[in-house]
Amino acid sequence: MIHYLHREQVIPADIGRVWEYFSNPKNLNEITPADMHFQIVAGGNEKMYEGQIIEYRVEFIRGVRSLWLTEITHAREYVYFVDEQRAGPYRFWHHEHKFQQVDEGIHMTDLVTYEAPFGIWGDLVTILWIRRKLEAIFDFRRRKIAELFGESR
DSSP states (O other): OOEEEEEEEEESSOHHHHHHHHTOGGGGTTTSOGGGOOEEEESOSSOOOTTOEEEEEEEEETTEEEEEEEEEEEEETTTEEEEEEEESSOSEEEEEEEEEEETTEEEEEEEEEEEOSSHHHHHHHIIIIIHHHHHHHHHHHHHHHHHHHOOOO
């Protein structure tokens, strides 16, 4: 079963500063909870571009490190980019990041479309654990982004 996570946040900064931050794969470590032991292994040394492959190691379950390979499949500078899983813990992962200028700064939207492996068992795990874990990750990101850029009014 396909699941969705949708988040929005207004960042009180100009698009150049926001785009520069989010288009640098190395910044993912800063906006990922420390208990996930997030590490970029390869492909994250350059500013993001369409076709870029980035290999990570991440700990979703305590003590179990997982490979996660993503590709930047679409990118339009200052507007949006999409990362899709090529190998990793999900059966399907598609994450759209959109940026729009508003009076207060930049309105950022994240839309994650995902599916767990293992059919009905994966759906059960999603309901019981994965959804809450993803929400906690994005809650952390919201707080960290507000720390880095300030709170919008």
